[in-house]
Amino acid sequence: MALQMSDSLEAARKRFADMQQYAEAEKGKPRTAKDSETLIKQFGDEVEHWKKEGRHSQPEGSVLTIVGMPYTPCIKSLYELEKITLSELHTETHHRGKMLIVQRKSKLLFARAMVCAVVVDETGDAEVLQLVHADTALGEDGLLRTDGLLVIKEPYFTFNTEKTGIILVDHPSDIVSIPISHAVAPADFLLQHDGGLIEIKSATEWKTAGNKALGAKRYVKAVDCYTQGLAAATPALLDVRFDLYRNRAQANLCLERFDAALSDALAAIIGSEEAKARDSKAYFRAAYAAYHLRAFVDAKKHLERMLELIPDDSDGARLLERTNVRLHEQATGEYDFAAITRNISEANKRVDVADFFNKTELKPSPGRYRGLFATVDINPGEIVVCEKAFCAVFDTDEHFIRAATYGARNQTITPYPYVLWKAAITKLHRSPSALTKLTTLTGEWPGLGGISLAIDGTTIIDTFEIHDIVGRNGYASCTPSKQQADTIFGYCGYSNETSGSGIWSYASYLNHSCVPSVERCPVGDLMIYRAVKPIAKGEEIFACYDFLDGVENRHEEQERVWGFLCDCMLCVAEVLESSETKEKRRKLAEAAKAFVDDHSVVPNSDQATVTRAEMLAKRIKSTYHEKKYEGVPRTAALELQYWLTRAYHHRKDSKRCLASTAEMFRMLAWKTVKLDANNVILEPGKGSRLSVEAVMSLNWSRNSMVLHGKPGLALKLSNKQKELYIMLNGVANGFPEIPVHLVAQGG
Numbered sequence: 001m002a003l004q005m006s007d008s009l010e011a012a013r014k015r016f017a018d019m020q021q022y023a024e025a026e027k028g029k030p031r032t033a034k035d036s037e038t039l040i041k042q043f044g045d046e047v048e049h050w051k052k053e054g055r056h057s058q059p060e061g062s063v064l065t066i067v068g069m070p071y072t073p074c075i076k077s078l079y080e081l082e083k084i085t086l087s088e089l090h091t092e093t094h095h096r097g098k099m100l101i102v103q104r105k106s107k108l109l110f111a112r113a114m115v116c117a118v119v120v121d122e123t124g125d126a127e128v129l130q131l132v133h134a135d136t137a138l139g140e141d142g143l144l145r146t147d148g149l150l151v152i153k154e155p156y157f158t159f160n161t162e163k164t165g166i167i168l169v170d171h172p173s174d175i176v177s178i179p180i181s182h183a184v185a186p187a188d189f190l191l192q193h194d195g196g197l198i199e200i201k202s203a204t205e206w207k208t209a210g211n212k213a214l215g216a217k218r219y220v221k222a223v224d225c226y227t228q229g230l231a232a233a234t235p236a237l238l239d240v241r242f243d244l245y246r247n248r249a250q251a252n253l254c255l256e257r258f259d260a261a262l263s264d265a266l267a268a269i270i271g272s273e274e275a276k277a278r279d280s281k282a283y284f285r286a287a288y289a290a291y292h293l294r295a296f297v298d299a300k301k302h303l304e305r306m307l308e309l310i311p312d313d314s315d316g317a318r319l320l321e322r323t324n325v326r327l328h329e330q331a332t333g334e335y336d337f338a339a340i341t342r343n344i345s346e347a348n349k350r351v352d353v354a355d356f357f358n359k360t361e362l363k364p365s366p367g368r369y370r371g372l373f374a375t376v377d378i379n380p381g382e383i384v385v386c387e388k389a390f391c392a393v394f395d396t397d398e399h400f401i402r403a404a405t406y407g408a409r410n411q412t413i414t415p416y417p418y419v420l421w422k423a424a425i426t427k428l429h430r431s432p433s434a435l436t437k438l439t440t441l442t443g444e445w446p447g448l449g450g451i452s453l454a455i456d457g458t459t460i461i462d463t464f465e466i467h468d469i470v471g472r473n474g475y476a477s478c479t480p481s482k483q484q485a486d487t488i489f490g491y492c493g494y495s496n497e498t499s500g501s502g503i504w505s506y507a508s509y510l511n512h513s514c515v516p517s518v519e520r521c522p523v524g525d526l527m528i529y530r531a532v533k534p535i536a537k538g539e540e541i542f543a544c545y546d547f548l549d550g551v552e553n554r555h556e557e558q559e560r561v562w563g564f565l566c567d568c569m570l571c572v573a574e575v576l577e578s579s580e581t582k583e584k585r586r587k588l589a590e591a592a593k594a595f596v597d598d599h600s601v602v603p604n605s606d607q608a609t610v611t612r613a614e615m616l617a618k619r620i621k622s623t624y625h626e627k628k629y630e631g632v633p634r635t636a637a638l639e640l641q642y643w644l645t646r647a648y649h650h651r652k653d654s655k656r657c658l659a660s661t662a663e664m665f666r667m668l669a670w671k672t673v674k675l676d677a678n679n680v681i682l683e684p685g686k687g688s689r690l691s692v693e694a695v696m697s698l699n700w701s702r703n704s705m706v707l708h709g710k711p712g713l714a715l716k717l718s719n720k721q722k723e724l725y726i727m728l729n730g731v732a733n734g735f736p737e738i739p740v741h742l743v744a745q746g747g
């Protein structure tokens, strides 16, 4: 049954159950024929209505998109499928081994999550077609084209929310465009088309038509013309063939079909002295496609060939310069973060950078399938992995829809917006060479089991497989607004005002630990992972997927979202504790939270209030058994301790303020904690964590020292704070530097 929008989990569940019941009752019944004229008219009115209401462009609130029961895409070619007509369809049925050949007869309805149209078969019978993952950027002209035919492979006939029949296409590879003269096309279409006359064009005429379409930015049509030109060109028409390939490369670049653009550009290389100018164009197009496929070594090679032919080409020189920067980033992990963050805007949060993976390798991780391991010793603060998203979506994107998906099969919500799934599918459909980057990741629905299969010139994409992979491997990426970016912890603050998410396919191999060795921070669609403790060569690297207080809460979430239970040092320590102790601590932690909430205005706190907080912190601390919690965090009083740090600062008690900061690092299981007039030493431990509160606590201590005329110590604290700040915030932006005159005194 079709994807639906609904309001909440309960509503989604009810709606799905109702649809399922209806589906059971209707399953296998012959389709009810529709009057095509009436259907086309009604549908046209609906399109107008949606346009007028602006419903196609309105962002959704927090609704859910129901993902129906998964099924596999068709893996048969057009020549293996049996033709059927609309009258042979049965309700709630996947017509395996069959295909429908139809033509679009209406305008497109861009209905938020999907695209619909009326199609007719060769008998004139009509039905509504619904595409779940259409590349909507192609628009009315480029999508479900009306100048050819559409083959719907193994059609799934189901119904929509109004319980009227529709042909639903979930997998983008289940729909293929063919020309009207194709060998499998029913003759009736040909006869209806200008009385059976097909205009025969020469290769050169097709080229001219393609160039005209390209000039008019009708890129899909241009690709089609060049393709027909290539089919019409005899081997003797060598020059025309080269032109067709070179021009089709350009049209494919404009459609962001980089795989196709690259192979076209390479096929266009002539290699003779007279063809220098034309070949330089082809090399440039090949380089541009390779750059966008992130094959920077290849891009450089093509650009060098190009510049050998035309040495003063400024476009080539500029792209080579950019490519060299990417190669440097890729090899060294050195990035110009100041420039990167400067270039991020509300309208464009996608950055132009290479990935850095050189310090890590993918290896089997016993009990966890695979994981990332260090190939060199890594120091705290160093970049471990830096990766641009495979794809990312931001709420500032033009067609962003906040709706998450609800999987009917496992009755759970995927905490990522529907549009992230759609973005992944669109990217794969445009450049399928990236498919295995995703399909080798962990997901529930097996799909084609990680293999890449191309049939009828289209790479098979199992949309349900990609859905599950997105669900397991997606991350939030709340790049802040321009103003927030330069405020303290602007990048890792996860403000509610901005939201986004993405898939970082290499970093997805990082397994989870509640006491991680790296922390991640998104900068636009770039994810920076920095070490928060020393990582020895050969050691597995762990990130924290999410951290909730209490092992039960964490395990419940881990099992639900990722299907595992963490057994890190902290989880083991907590699991082994008696339920009475845990219950006692939970109650005290609740009291601590209530205290902090009630005393949010810290500067007003009198001595009695501070004493109450100290007593409560002490009681919480006493619930942790020294031995059992050796080397692992005791976080229940963390917020309260942070409150105390601030209270001491406001009460001008710099000594206690510093001692409280030290206590916070001890609570987080830092191995060496020495904060005094002579020492600022903080060394992480195997089981330690780092938190924003601890870094902020250093800030209060530092400010206290400034107020109390100890600029030397203030500066040392500030330097340490900055190191830790960058570990969490990824970049130095927003770090509150100590005023210059104090630095001078401190130095």
Ligand SMILES: C[S@@+](CC[C@H](N)C(=O)[O-])C[C@H]1O[C@@H](n2cnc3c(N)ncnc32)[C@H](O)[C@@H]1O
Residues within 6 Å of the ligand: 367, 368, 369, 370, 371, 440, 441, 442, 472, 473, 508, 509, 510, 511, 512, 513, 561, 562, 563, 564, 565, 566, 567
């Ligand atoms: C984002 S993937 C990490 C890469 C994964 N190990 C792989 O080989 O594809 C998340 C999945 O890894 C596994 N995983 C991650 N951390 C784990 C842990 N601490 N213990 C057991 N399994 C874990 C779970 O199967 C989880 O669904």
